[in-house]
Structure formats: structure tokens, C-alpha cells
Amino acid sequence: MAEPRTWRSWLRGLQREIPQISPKLAAKRQRQDAILIDVREPHEWRKGSPVGALRISRGQLESRLDKLITDPDVEILLLCENGVRSLFAADSLKKIGYERVYPVWGGYRFWKECGLASETGCLSPVETERYSDQIRLPPIGQAGQLRLKNARVLCVGMGGLGSPAAIYLAAAGVGHLILIDADRVDRSNLQRQIIHAETTLGLEKVDSARQFLLRLNPDIQVTSIHDPLDDTNAEALIDDCDVVLDGCDNYETRYLVSDCCRKLARPHVYGAVQEMWGQVSVFWPSQQQGGCYRCLYPESLQGDAANCNTLGVLGVVPGVIGTLQATETLKILLGLGQPLTNRLLQYDAMTGAFRVSRIQADPECVCSSRK
Numbered sequence: 001m002a003e004p005r006t007w008r009s010w011l012r013g014l015q016r017e018i019p020q021i022s023p024k025l026a027a028k029r030q031r032q033d034a035i036l037i038d039v040r041e042p043h044e045w046r047k048g049s050p051v052g053a054l055r056i057s058r059g060q061l062e063s064r065l066d067k068l069i070t071d072p073d074v075e076i077l078l079l080c081e082n083g084v085r086s087l088f089a090a091d092s093l094k095k096i097g098y099e100r101v102y103p104v105w106g107g108y109r110f111w112k113e114c115g116l117a118s119e120t121g122c123l124s125p126v127e128t129e130r131y132s133d134q135i136r137l138p139p140i141g142q143a144g145q146l147r148l149k150n151a152r153v154l155c156v157g158m159g160g161l162g163s164p165a166a167i168y169l170a171a172a173g174v175g176h177l178i179l180i181d182a183d184r185v186d187r188s189n190l191q192r193q194i195i196h197a198e199t200t201l202g203l204e205k206v207d208s209a210r211q212f213l214l215r216l217n218p219d220i221q222v223t224s225i226h227d228p229l230d231d232t233n234a235e236a237l238i239d240d241c242d243v244v245l246d247g248c249d250n251y252e253t254r255y256l257v258s259d260c261c262r263k264l265a266r267p268h269v270y271g272a273v274q275e276m277w278g279q280v281s282v283f284w285p286s287q288q289q290g291g292c293y294r295c296l297y298p299e300s301l302q303g304d305a306a307n308c309n310t311l312g313v314l315g316v317v318p319g320v321i322g323t324l325q326a327t328e329t330l331k332i333l334l335g336l337g338q339p340l341t342n343r344l345l346q347y348d349a350m351t352g353a354f355r356v357s358r359i360q361a362d363p364e365c366v367c368s369s370r371k
């Protein structure tokens with residue numbers, strides 16, 4: 001007579017039918033191209049979860065996977081606490097049509113006993129969905145996205161450069177943006193400062209920007225400071241962030257940003273625009289990666305782009321440069337590629353040309369170790 005169908009007999013049947021893999025093999029395959037999914041509940045992930053795992057609780061697995069995984073042939077590894085929930089989850093995914101699905105034997109409990117890498121803190125299901133295209137990029141993954149979530153970027157200036165830069169940083173999931181600008185929104189700003197709008201005319205720029213950014217991404221924190229960056233606040237603010245995105249419109253503030261970044265070993269992501277051209281670079285002297293802003297523009301010369309209010313600027317040019325600054329900022333936060341240190345990237349909208357030239361650290365500059 002057939003064994004009566006119970007939860008236990010069903011489980012035993014699945015254990016016979018569905019091949020499981022060990023945590024060590026799962027970790028190895030994850031390093032290749034398999035996707036490891038922790039199917040436990042958020043209160044369980046928060047205490048720890050395998051490094052780089054996607055976190056989608058069992059109840060949401062089927063519907064979310066549909067949006068996250070477009071290749072049905074990808075290898076999917078499922079992990080729960082003890083290896084039971086992952087078996088039922090694998091059974092369900094196989095019925096949908098995913099062929100290469102393997103539960104991880106012994107679950108997270110055994111994963112830890114094997115001494116495999118874990119991380120605490122995690123992305124919510126909404127965040128996982130929001131950033132899914134970024135998380136899918138192998139050099140970013142869940143771990144990179146968490147790095148962005150824990151990052152703090154100081155955006156100096158919410159004008160033509162700061163607007164597109166802050167928008168992309170917020171969209172990418174940088175967890176905390178600190179905005180500083182002493183101006184208010186004027187109608188003549190709107191041709192290039194796309195974070196502001198006709199509806200926010202007269203508001204503090206930092207407040208107008210904050211409203212925009214939180215509408216775009218309510219999962220991040222935005223601190224707005226309606227003051228100039230000066231000697232009284234620069235060091236404390238720069239010390240409290242990972243990267244400074246410099247969207248200033250005057251030399252004095254740029255030199256201050258440069259000096260504080262050098263002193264506090266923070267990367268200074270510089271951008272400037274004028275009329276139909278712009279330029280971007282990264283100054284990060286503490287990394288022995290070239291000089292500072294003063295090496296490029298010694299205070300005695302002041303040959304940098306003028307305030308665009310006086311010379312005029314094609315509105316999209318700061319859009320191009322600010323977006324490049326956001327790209328450099330994300331690369332630095334994620335440890336990706338080569339930042340634009342030692343190099344100046346210049347864009348000429350008239351010819352549509354980008355040009356990259358070397359920047360030499362000035363041995364006579366204050367940033368030089370010889371000084």
C-alpha cells in the first residue's frame with residue numbers, strides 16, 4: 001500500500017528527486033556565474049547572509065524572479081536556514097520552467113559551519129527590484145549595491161553640475177547624499193539645473209533638490225544644508241563623507257574643497273563648464289595618484305572656467321559633465337575601473353570631441369610630499 005501523503009513524505013520525495021549541492025560547491029559556482037538566492041525572511045537575513053546573495057523571501061520568489069532573471073538557463077542556487085524551504089522553492093521553480101535549480105544542502109546554518117563568507121545588512125525586496133539591472137552587473141552584485149547603500153557623498157553646489165550628478169547618485173542607490181548650497185532657485189537656472197522646476201522657484205536650492213531626489217528614490221537619505229561651504233563647516237562635512245562631488249561655481253570654494261580633501265584623504269571629483277565645453281577629473285593625492293586642484297590651477301593663475309552666470313553655457317553641457325562626475329563617484333565607491341586621477345577629460349560640444357590629457361602633480365604645490 002502506498003505511504004499516505006504527508007508533509008514529511010512529500011519532503012522525502014523532493015529530497016530524492018531534486019539534487020542538492022553543498023555550501024562549498026554553491027560558493028564556488030556563485031563565483032562562476034550561478035545566482036545564489038537567500039529565500040529566508042528579512043529578519044533572518046539581517047543577522048547574516050552569504051556574501052553577494054540575492055535576498056528574496058520564499059513568499060515572493062516566483063513573482064520577483066520573473067523580473068530579475070531573464071535567462072531561464074541561468075543556474076539558480078537556493079538557500080534557506082536548514083535546507084527545507086529551499087527544497088520546496090526549487091520544486092516550484094522547476095514547475096515554472098527553470099531547469100538548473102539546486103537547493104543548498106543544510107542551508108545557511110551549514111554555510112556558516114563551513115566557514116563561508118557572510119555579510120550583515122541587506123537590501124529590501126523593493127531595493128533589490130529597483131537596482132536589479134545594477135546588481136546583475138558582475139562587478140557590482142548585491143555586495144556592491146550594499147556598499148552604495150552605506151556610502152555618503154557630499155555634493156557641493158546644487159547647480160548645473162550638482163543637479164544631474166545628484167539625480168544619478170540617488171537613482172543608483174547612494175544611501176546618503178549631503179547637499180550644500182546657499183542659493184535659491186531662480187528662473188534663469190532652469191535651462192541647465194534640471195533638479196529644480198518652475199514649481200520650486202524661490203525655494204532654497206538644497207530643499208528643491210531634496211524634494212526631487214526623495215520623489216525619485218524614497219529609500220535614500222538626503223540632508224540639505226542651506227549655507228555656503230566655508231572655513232567654518234568644510235572640514236567637518238568633508239570628514240563625514242566618502243567622496244566629495246564638486247559642483248562649485250567659484251575658485252574660492254574649489255580651493256577650499258581641494259585643501260580639505262587633501263588633508264582628510266577624500267577623493268575630490270571635480271567638474272567645470274563654460275560656454276560650449278567642460279572638463280572633469282579626480283584629485284586624490286593621498287592615494288599617490290597624482291596631484292590636487294591647485295596643481296592644475298595654481299591660485300596665482302586662476303585659469304579655470306569662470307562662473308557660467310557671467311559667460312553663459314549651453315544647458316546640456318553641465319549635464320554631460322555632471323553625469324561624468326557621478327560616474328567617477330560611483331566607480332570610486334564601488335572600487336571599479338580606474339578613476340580619472342592624473343587625467344583631465346575635456347569635452348567640446350562644438351566638435352563633439354572628448355579628449356583626455358595627463359595632469360602632472362606639481363612638485364611645488366602644497367600637496368606635494370616634498371613640501
Ligand SMILES: [Zn+2]
Binds near residue numbers: 293295367
Ligand atoms: Zn597639488
